[in-house]
Amino acid sequence: MNIVTLHAANPGPMTGSGNWTYLVPGPRPLLVDAGVGHASHLDELFAATPAGLADVVVTHAHADHISGAPALHRRAPAARFRKVPWPEADAGYDVPWEALADGQVLETGEGPLTVVHTPGHAPDHVVLWHEASRTAFTGDLLVRGSTVVIPASRGGVLADYLRSLRRLAALAPRRALPAHGPVIDDPLAVIDLYLAHRRDRERQVLEALDGGPATVTAIVARLYLDLQPALVAMAEESVLAHLLMLEGEARVARDGATWRLAR
Numbered sequence: 001m002n003i004v005t006l007h008a009a010n011p012g013p014m015t016g017s018g019n020w021t022y023l024v025p026g027p028r029p030l031l032v033d034a035g036v037g038h039a040s041h042l043d044e045l046f047a048a049t050p051a052g053l054a055d056v057v058v059t060h061a062h063a064d065h066i067s068g069a070p071a072l073h074r075r076a077p078a079a080r081f082r083k084v085p086w087p088e089a090d091a092g093y094d095v096p097w098e099a100l101a102d103g104q105v106l107e108t109g110e111g112p113l114t115v116v117h118t119p120g121h122a123p124d125h126v127v128l129w130h131e132a133s134r135t136a137f138t139g140d141l142l143v144r145g146s147t148v149v150i151p152a153s154r155g156g157v158l159a160d161y162l163r164s165l166r167r168l169a170a171l172a173p174r175r176a177l178p179a180h181g182p183v184i185d186d187p188l189a190v191i192d193l194y195l196a197h198r199r200d201r202e203r204q205v206l207e208a209l210d211g212g213p214a215t216v217t218a219i220v221a222r223l224y225l226d227l228q229p230a231l232v233a234m235a236e237e238s239v240l241a242h243l244l245m246l247e248g249e250a251r252v253a254r255d256g257a258t259w260r261l262a263r
């Protein structure tokens with residue numbers, strides 16, 4: 001599969017070394033993720049596709065994936081901007097969004113890409129699946145060398161995320177092209193690691209509550225030793241995501257901000 005990898009030029013505390021976007025060139029050029037509208041990203045992109053863009057697919061409405069959409073729209077007014085709707089998030093980016101749905105097929109010069117709705121990290125998250133090469137454009141579903149944050153207070157749902165991981169695994173991908181970090185040539189191994197990590201974390205959360213009711217902050221202090229202050233909020237989101245999943249399974253309950261085992 002012929003793909004042009006383009007860096008969005010947006011390194012920072014939340015994006016690591018920054019985002020990758022992927023251009024599928026050919027007669028119907030399709031861009032996966034919009035970046036942030038950085039001039040060097042736009043210049044590199046339109047040098048690679050002088051005839052413009054047919055489609056821009058945004059994997060989900062987090063700023064590092066979507067905020068470049070208006071700048072792309074100005075440079076490529078004929079391009080169609082597509083994503084699974086998340087209205088309150090999408091409204092911040094003024095382009096004519098077209099709704100993607102699970103199972104929809106997008107034609108490219110490299111053959112069809114199938115939309116796989118993979119909520120969890122964000123409610124609107126999609127993977128694009130290229131069956132011929134068993135390649136998945138995985139957005140923020142997978143990152144090599146790190147786990148993925150489930151922002152539980154902003155649309156993240158851990159149970160959905162685990163279902164999405166299993167759904168990707170069932171496709172038996174050979175290669176995953178993530179929005180952050182290096183290409184993943186063993187996606188099934190990464191998914192297995194993630195599922196094992198979540199099981200460990202769940203056990204730790206339950207053990208923490210076994211000692212008595214606790215707040216999210218107290219559980220984080222117990223589970224994450226030597227946590228840098230900048231990462232506390234992310235750890236709290238992760239613990240909250242676990243608690244909400246366990247609450248859905250009637251294994252924990254809460255009284256105000258205090259969580260306890262449900263017995």
Ligand SMILES: [Zn+2]
Pocket residue numbers: 060062121122140
């Ligand atoms: Zn994201």
